[in-house]
Amino acid sequence: MRLLSLLAAILAAQQALAEPAVVYSIGGKFDASFNQAAWVGAERFRTETGQGYAEFEPESVAQFEQALRRFARAGNDPVVAIGFLQADAVTKVAAEFPDRRFTIIDMVAEGPNVQSVVFREHEGAYLAGLMAAMASRTGRIGFVGGMDIPLIRRFACAYAQGARSVNPAIEVYVAMTGDTPAAFADPVRGAEIARGQIDRGADVVMQAAGGTGVGVLQAAAEAGVLGIGTDSNQNGLHPGHVLTSVLKRIDVAVHGAFTAAQDGSWKPGVRSLGLAEGGIGIALDEHNRPLVTPRMAAALREASDAIATGRIRVHDLYTDGPCPWG
Amino acid sequence: MFLDILLVLDSTLRISAPLILACLAGLFAERSGVFDIGLEGKMLAAAFAAAATAAVTGSAWLGLVAALGASVFLAMVHGFACITQRGNQIVSGVAINFIAAGATALLGQAWFGQGGRTPSLSGAAKFQDIRLPGAESLAQLPVAGPIWAELISGHKLLVYLAFLAAPASWWVLHRTRFGMRLRAVGENPAAVDTAGISVAWLRYRALIVCGLLCGLSGAYLSTAQGAGFIPNMSAGKGFIALAALIFAKWRPIQALLACLLFGFLDAVAIRLQGFDWFGLGELPSQAVQALPYLLTVILLAGFIGRAVAPRAGGVPYVKER
Numbered sequence: 163m164r165l166l167s168l169l170a171a172i173l174a175a176q177q178a179l180a181e182p183a184v185v186y187s188i189g190g191k192f193d194a195s196f197n198q199a200a201w202v203g204a205e206r207f208r209t210e211t212g213q214g215y216a217e218f219e220p221e222s223v224a225q226f227e228q229a230l231r232r233f234a235r236a237g238n239d240p241v242v243a244i245g246f247l248q249a250d251a252v253t254k255v256a257a258e259f260p261d262r263r264f265t266i267i268d269m270v271a272e273g274p275n276v277q278s279v280v281f282r283e284h285e286g287a288y289l290a291g292l293m294a295a296m297a298s299r300t301g302r303i304g305f306v307g308g309m310d311i312p313l314i315r316r317f318a319c320a321y322a323q324g325a326r327s328v329n330p331a332i333e334v335y336v337a338m339t340g341d342t343p344a345a346f347a348d349p350v351r352g353a354e355i356a357r358g359q360i361d362r363g364a365d366v367v368m369q370a371a372g373g374t375g376v377g378v379l380q381a382a383a384e385a386g387v388l389g390i391g392t393d394s395n396q397n398g399l400h401p402g403h404v405l406t407s408v409l410k411r412i413d414v415a416v417h418g419a420f421t422a423a424q425d426g427s428w429k430p431g432v433r434s435l436g437l438a439e440g441g442i443g444i445a446l447d448e449h450n451r452p453l454v455t456p457r458m459a460a461a462l463r464e465a466s467d468a469i470a471t472g473r474i475r476v477h478d479l480y481t482d483g484p485c486p487w488g
Numbered sequence: 489m490f491l492d493i494l495l496v497l498d499s500t501l502r503i504s505a506p507l508i509l510a511c512l513a514g515l516f517a518e519r520s521g522v523f524d525i526g527l528e529g530k531m532l533a534a535a536f537a538a539a540a541t542a543a544v545t546g547s548a549w550l551g552l553v554a555a556l557g558a559s560v561f562l563a564m565v566h567g568f569a570c571i572t573q574r575g576n577q578i579v580s581g582v583a584i585n586f587i588a589a590g591a592t593a594l595l596g597q598a599w600f601g602q603g604g605r606t607p608s609l610s611g612a613a614k615f616q617d618i619r620l621p622g623a624e625s626l627a628q629l630p631v632a633g634p635i636w637a638e639l640i641s642g643h644k645l646l647v648y649l650a651f652l653a654a655p656a657s658w659w660v661l662h663r664t665r666f667g668m669r670l671r672a673v674g675e676n677p678a679a680v681d682t683a684g685i686s687v688a689w690l691r692y693r694a695l696i697v698c699g700l701l702c703g704l705s706g707a708y709l710s711t712a713q714g715a716g717f718i719p720n721m722s723a724g725k726g727f728i729a730l731a732a733l734i735f736a737k738w739r740p741i742q743a744l745l746a747c748l749l750f751g752f753l754d755a756v757a758i759r760l761q762g763f764d765w766f767g768l769g770e771l772p773s774q775a776v777q778a779l780p781y782l783l784t785v786i787l788l789a790g791f792i793g794r795a796v797a798p799r800a801g802g803v804p805y806v807k808e809r
Contacts, residue, residue, distance in 0.1 A: 189603035197603075310774065337761040341774055348723040349714045350506075351758075354499060358758050361495045373718040376608070380715045399608055 182207070182420045183216035183238035185229045187245030191219050195394045196412055200244045200267070203413030207420040215420065226251035234259040240277075240423040242267065242416055252276060263428060265419040267412060275430055279415045282436035283313070284320035285469050286408035287370070288476045289437075289444050290390050291324025292465055294366040295332050296458045297388055297405055302333045304359030306378045308346040308371035310338040312479055317370045317392075319485035320476050326487055327474075328461070334487070335359045339374050349377030356381035356389075366390065366405060379404060388453065397449035405453050409443040411435070438470035490631075494638045496755050501643060502713060504751030505650040506531070506705040510729035511736070511743045512657050513701035517563075519661065519738055520694030521674040521800040525581035526566055527702055528726025529588030534559040534706025536592035539606040539717035540599065542613040548711045551613070555711075556703035562588065563699030564692075571691050574804035585726075593719040604719040606710075615644045615712040644712040646704055653701065654744035661740060670694050674798035677805040687805045702726075735788060737795045753779055 184204050186197040197219075204215050216238050218229040226248045233241045234255060239262055243252050246269035256264045256273040263275055270278040294303045305321050307314035322334045337355045339345035352374035356367050360381065367382045368390035369375030375392060376399070382389035383400035391397065391407030398404075415435060422428040435441020444462060446454060454462075468474040479485060510527045517524035537558035542551030562584050569580040593604035600606055620641035627637035661667035669690055673680045677687045709725075710717045732750055736742035757779050788795075 190597050190601060192601045193597075193603035195603060337758070340777060344720065344723050347718055347720045349716075349718050349721060350709055351723065353714065354503060354755070355758050355761070358495075358499065358761075373605070373721070376605075376716065376718060377714055380608070 180237055180239040181213065181215050182240055182242065182423060183218070183233040184242045184416060185218050185220065185226060185233070185244065185248065187247055188220060188223065191217070196245060196268075199394065199410075199412035200242075200416045203416030203418075204420065206413065207417050211421075211424065213424075223247055227255060230255040230264070231258065234262045234264075239263055240265050240419055240428065242419050244412065244416075245269070263423055263430075265423075265428075267415045267419075268410070270432055273430070277419065277428065277430050278432045279419065279441075280432060280434050281410050281415075281441050282434055282476075282478070283408065283410060283442060284316050284478055285436045285476050286410075286442040286444065287317045287320035287368075288324035288327075288469065288474075289462060289465060290368055290406065290408050291321035291326075291334075292328055292461060293324075293406055293444075293454070293458055294321070294368060294388075294390060295325035295328035296455075296461065297453065298329075298332070298364075298366050300363045300365045301329065301331065302335065302363040302365065304335045304356065304364035304367035305337070306352055306355050306359070306367060306369050306371055306375070307336070307338040308340075308374050309343055310341050310345070314338065314370050315485070316479035319479050319487060321368055322485070322487035323477050324465075327465070333363075335362060335364055339371055346372035346374055348374050349380070351377070353377035353381035357385065360385045360387055368392070391445070395445040395447065397445050397447055401449040402452065404450060406450055407445040409445050411441050411443055414439070414441050436469070437466055491634065491638075492759075494634055496752070496759055498639050499755040499758065500748065500752040501639070501647055501651075502751075503754050504747045505644075505647040506708050506713070506725055507729050507732060507747040507750060508650040508744055509646075509653060509701050509705035509708065510726055511732045511747050512653050512740060513698040513705065514730055514733045515657065515736075515738055515740060515743055516670070516694045516701070517698040518733065518801055519674045519798055520670050520691045521677060521798055521803065521805070522567070522570060522691055522695060523577040523581065523802045524563075524566065524695075524698060525578060525727075525730060526562065526584030526588075527698075527729055528722050528724065529581075529585035530559045530562045530699060530702035531706040531709065531726050532585075532592055532720070532722040533562055533588040534703040535710035535721055536588075536596060536606070536706075536717045538707035539609065539710035540596070542609050542711050543600070543606045543716070546611070546613050548609075548613055548615050548707075551711050552704075552707045555707035556700055559703030559706060560696055560699035563695040563702070567692050567695045570804060571688050571695075574806065577802050577804075589720060592717070596717060596719065606717040609711060609715045613711070614715050615646060615708075617642045618645055618648070644708070646708040646712050649704060650708075651744070653704075654740050657740040657743075666693070671798075674800050677800050678808070681805070681807065691805075705729075731784065734795050734797075735784065738798060750784070753783060 191201050242265045249269045249271045252266045252271040256276045265277040267279045305318050318336045325332045356378040365387040369378035370392045379389040383403035388405040390405050393410045396407045534555035538551035538555035541554035542548050569575040570577040596604040623637045623641040627633045673690045732746040735746040
């Protein structure tokens with residue numbers, strides 16, 4: 163009997179000590195992008211609560227499953243997986259540990275104990291389009307996507323919508339880099355596409371193309387026009403030549419999952435983060451301050467509020483059908 | 489319209505340059521009887537070496553030296569595996585592609601910690617455009633002015649080098665003793681051996697040239713056309729260069745033209761995206777991007793005739809006993 167109660171006490175103590183864990187995506191913790199943002203969110207949780215967390219940096223896709231399982235077995239809760247590459251691993255491991263909670267970020271995975279955090283990136287793209295249209299002197303702006311997939315098309319559509327909201331006559335050149343995942347890692351081609359758009363008169367070019375986008379921003383800076391970054395803050399890549407960056411706040415998502423699990427508000431299912439939840443943002447810092455006029459900043463604030471409160475409805479290609487803005 | 493065409497041609501030159509260099513690299517290797525599908529890997533390794541060195545030292549020239557070194561090193565690995573050890577040339581080439589793809593991403597992550605990327609290059613760490621004399625003053629002339637100013641002038645040094653490399657390769661292959669022996673060793677190594685010339689040494693030298701040209705091509709990608717390395721940034725260009733090599737039937741000038749054609753189609757594909765066809769709507773991007781490949785198939789099937797590879801290609805040379 164005493165043994166049992168002791169056991170119960172130990173179990174209870176373990177429950178209380180259940181540390182959250184995070185499994186990063188490929189690329190290392192300090193990749194100046196996704197993983198680093200996740201780490202920032204986890205660190206914020208640590209300083210706020212004083213509670214630690216476990217983490218793992220996989221070297222290859224094969225290690226995701228192993229890492230998730232190890233954390234689940236060790237009692238870590240919740241286990242947060244970063245990036246769409248982990249979807250299969252999360253689905254599988256979550257089924258093996260039905261009493262543990264899993265959160266996957268930037269992808270949807272199945273399971274009654276799985277929370278999927280996705281982003282409404284198109285809301286950020288709308289704001290970027292708005293800023294691009296206000297900054298453009300030629301009335302022509304460009305967009306260079308990576309692989310031609312619905313996610314990127316949705317981005318492009320909202321960008322065009324945002325631009326039209328300022329200048330209904332604006333011309334938006336949309337180009338995709340390719341039809342394979344390699345289209346996200348071809349900066350040379352990205353630069354060439356951007357140059358093509360710039361030659362046709364575009365003076366603001368947005369990229370949503372991962373590694374390819376580095377070439378896009380480079381080409382824009384070399385041609386003396388403006389680029390717009392995506393996902394992480396790329397304003398500092400070419401200070402003065404990057405109008406802004408659409409931020410995907412992985413840190414907010416990680417921090418949110420950690421705290422929600424702690425205060426009991428964690429729920430399985432899909433959780434969508436947009437402007438209203440602070441999951442999508444527009445980067446304003448010392449690098450682009452001279453580029454953002456007060457008028458632009460005011461319009462940005464207004465549109466941002468309108469989207470957050472639902473007064474402006476940004477076209478979502480997934481649910482609203484084909485893009486009406488070309 | 490005239491200016492549009494010029495801009496497409498200008499873009500063609502930029503896109504073709506790395507293809508030409510890689511294609512000539514393959515040409516030297518294959519004319520000596522060593523198949524090399526590791527062009528892609530050598531380009532990638534060179535691109536990484538160039539960007540990493542340029543990022544650390546701030547000098548594009550040191551980057552170029554590193555690129556040449558890395559690429560020649562991989563070429564020598566290929567040579568050791570399939571000339572000295574008489575291994576399968578295709579397997580060795582595939583291995584080089586994999587090693588390059590993995591090692592560059594791994595080293596890049598270990599050294600720079602940016603997911604395999606190198607820091608962005610600017611200033612002297614990158615090759616700059618070369619303004620040819622008179623580009624500004626002649627630009628006002630009709631027709632010839634814009635051609636000189638827009639098309640011919642204002643490219644990176646390596647672009648000019650690529651276009652000089654083709655006639656130079658022709659001269660080396662057809663007008664020097666080394667070139668003639670190299671071609672002979674690709675057709676009939678036994679005859680070359682009978683003449684008392686080392687088959688292995690000739691093939692090694694061909695691979696050194698191949699490595700140097702791939703090194704230039706890789707350095708161009710990361711320190712001239714681009715500004716920094718990104719994992720897998722060669723994006724299949726080595727394989728396109730191989731296709732161009734077959735297309736050109738293993739001849740230098742034809743290789744130049746084939747690469748120019750591929751580059752031109754690519755440039756057109758890029759410009760045609762989102763282009764409204766006289767009110768008929770846009771051509772889907774997939775169709776535009778398939779254009780170069782479609783044309784290649786059609787031209788290969790119907791117009792250029794049979795492409796015959798060097799006879800001794802792919803066969804390791806074994807001395808008769």
